Amino acid sequence: GNDQLKKGYYALKVGAYKMYQADEYYQAGMYYFEQENYTAAANYLENADKLNPYELVYKENAANSYMKIGNDHRALQMLNDLINNYNSESPKAYYLRGLINYSLGNIEIACEDLKFAFDEGLISDLNLYQLACLEN
Numbered sequence: 165g166n167d168q169l170k171k172g173y174y175a176l177k178v179g180a181y182k183m184y185q186a187d188e189y190y191q192a193g194m195y196y197f198e199q200e201n202y203t204a205a206a207n208y209l210e211n212a213d214k215l216n217p218y219e220l221v222y223k224e225n226a227a228n229s230y231m232k233i234g235n236d237h238r239a240l241q242m243l244n245d246l247i248n249n250y251n252s253e254s255p256k257a258y259y260l261r262g263l264i265n266y267s268l269g270n271i272e273i274a275c276e277d278l279k280f281a282f283d284e285g286l287i288s289d290l291n292l293y294q295l296a297c298l299e300n
Contacts, residue, residue, distance in 0.1 A: 182215045182216060183215075183216055185215055186211075186212040186213075186215035186216035186219065186222065187212070187216075189208045189209070189211045189212035189215065189222075190208070190209065190212040190219070190221075190222055190225075192204075192208045193205045193206075193207075193208030193209035193212060193222075193225065193226070193229070194209075194225070196208060197209075197225065197228075197229055200232075202229045202230075202232035202233045203229075203233055205225075205226075205229040205232075206226055206229035206230050206233065206235075206238075209222055209223075209225050209226035209229055210222075210223075210226040210242075212226075213226055213242075217250070220246060220250055220252050220254065220257075223242050223243075223245065223246045223250070224242075224243075224246060224252070224254055224256060224257050224260075226242055227239040227240075227242040227243045227246070227257070227260055228256075228260060230242065231260060231263070231264065236264045236267065236268070239260065239264060240261065240264045240265070240268075243257055243260055243261040243264070244261070247261065255280065255281045255284035255285070255286035256281070256286060258277040258278075258280040258281045258284075258286075259277065259278065259281035259286050259287065261274075261277045262274045262275070262276075262277030262278035262280075262281060263278075265277065266278070266296060271297075274296075274297075275296065275297035278293060278296060278297055279293070279297065
């Protein structure tokens with residue numbers, strides 16, 4: 165939670181230059197995301213993640229961008245990496261992965277992720293969760 169501590173950790177892990185370069189890519193990626201240029205956003209965010217894989221929001225937002233352009237396969241790869249290999253507990257990551265798995269017909273797996281997001285307060289509409297998971 166401490167930004168100075170995180171900066172120090174990232175600088176030790178990847179080096180200060182890469183850390184700042186990754187942040188520049190992240191800022192550009194978020195700009196393009198806000199402009200709804202999701203292809204450019206995905207590219208910048210994934211490059212930020214490659215430079216600093218310890219800042220998990222880079223991977224999460226890149227996955228979201230890939231979802232927006234319909235590249236669910238790449239988004240799912242990134243989310244699986246984020247959750248399984250980096251132990252992310254981000255409700256948003258679980259929610260996005262749940263949506264992809266649901267659309268792919270992997271209902272049981274999807275509902276586990278959607279339940280996590282619901283339990284963490286990300287999904288506030290109980291009806292949405294019930295429709296997706298409790299009636300299947």
